[in-house]
Amino acid sequence: MTALPDRSRGVIALREESCTSCMVCARECPDWCIYIDSHKETEPATGEGARPKTRHVLDRFAIDYALCMYCGICIEVCPWDALFWSPEYDHAAGDVLGLTHERETLVTWMRSVPSVD
Amino acid sequence: MTLDDFAATRDVPSDDWYEAASELKGSGHDFFDWLSAYDDSDAGVAVVARIWSVRDRHGAMLRTRVAREGGLLPTLTTLWEGAAWHERETAEMFGIGFTGHPDPRPLLLPDGFDGHPLRKEFVLASRVAKEWPGAKEPGESVAGRKRPPGVPPAGTWGS
Numbered sequence: 001m002t003a004l005p006d007r008s009r010g011v012i013a014l015r016e017e018s019c020t021s022c023m024v025c026a027r028e029c030p031d032w033c034i035y036i037d038s039h040k041e042t043e044p045a046t047g048e049g050a051r052p053k054t055r056h057v058l059d060r061f062a063i064d065y066a067l068c069m070y071c072g073i074c075i076e077v078c079p080w081d082a083l084f085w086s087p088e089y090d091h092a093a094g095d096v097l098g099l100t101h102e103r104e105t106l107v108t109w110m111r112s113v114p115s116v117d
Numbered sequence: 118m119t120l121d122d123f124a125a126t127r128d129v130p131s132d133d134w135y136e137a138a139s140e141l142k143g144s145g146h147d148f149f150d151w152l153s154a155y156d157d158s159d160a161g162v163a164v165v166a167r168i169w170s171v172r173d174r175h176g177a178m179l180r181t182r183v184a185r186e187g188g189l190l191p192t193l194t195t196l197w198e199g200a201a202w203h204e205r206e207t208a209e210m211f212g213i214g215f216t217g218h219p220d221p222r223p224l225l226l227p228d229g230f231d232g233h234p235l236r237k238e239f240v241l242a243s244r245v246a247k248e249w250p251g252a253k254e255p256g257e258s259v260a261g262r263k264r265p266p267g268v269p270p271a272g273t274w275g276s
Contacts (some may be wrong), residue, residue, distance in 0.1 A: 009250065020255070021255045021256060022255050023251055023253060023255050026250045026251045026253075028251075029250070029251070032247065032249060032250050032251070032265075033250075034250055035250050036250065037253070037258040037267065038253075038255060038257065038258065039256060039257070039258060040254050040256040054256075056255050057256075057257040059258060060258075112225030
């Protein structure tokens with residue numbers, strides 16, 4: 001890859017441990033190209049007087065780059081800082097289906113996201 | 118050059134539309150950049166044209182408002198032939214007309230298309246044809262009843 005400023009806007013990366021499946025990005029996306037599946041899990045109460053906790057577990061997070069127009073609204077609206085711009089841009093595919101990046105692919109782009117510290 | 122030089126917008130009554138454009142051309146604004154419109158609700162349809170001076174590297178915006186129903190403006194094609202496509206598109210998208218246009222056919226919409234897609238009351242039917250990914254609630258994998266923004270309840274529109 002040629003030298004680019006490290007905050008260039010190439011592809012969108014997912015920091016999956018920050019995602020709470022809140023759906024805000026999928027709802028704000030003007031292209032409707034973010035697909036999220038999740039389910040609820042209940043953690044048993046810990047200690048006396050405590051209640052069981054419900055949390056959302058992410059099952060699927062995918063961005064269809066055949067539709068995405070790289071506007072960055074999803075990154076902007078994410079309340080949890082789970083989406084980032086990565087400077088990597090060479091993700092062309094020979095098949096249009098290959099442009100749908102599932103979670104496993106989206107998390108790999110985090111490797112080139114500049115540190116926020 | 119300041120931002121104001123680029124953004125300077127002149128508002129004119131629709132009766133003065135052609136004359137104002139003609140004056141701009143006379144003052145060296147020789148390049149017709151674009152013409153479009155926006156739905157300004159009760160204030161009518163606002164039509165905007167941007168004219169550029171190649172010599173002075175200076176742009177001017179011209180704006181006017183016409184009625185939502187039956188709004189008419191004189192064509193600018195006699196000043197700049199290139200305005201023809203812009204006016205055809207603006208006419209079909211907003212439901213207004215340009216008198217004296219040499220070829221007032223729709224530009225992009227197919228024959229018999231019903232409605233004016235860039236007016237606020239136009240429902241985006243394509244947003245109903247595809248399932249909205251945002252219809253799911255957090256913690257769910259099956260779409261709920263949530264409707265996408267801009268789509269009214271079923272049964273209140275369409276046929």
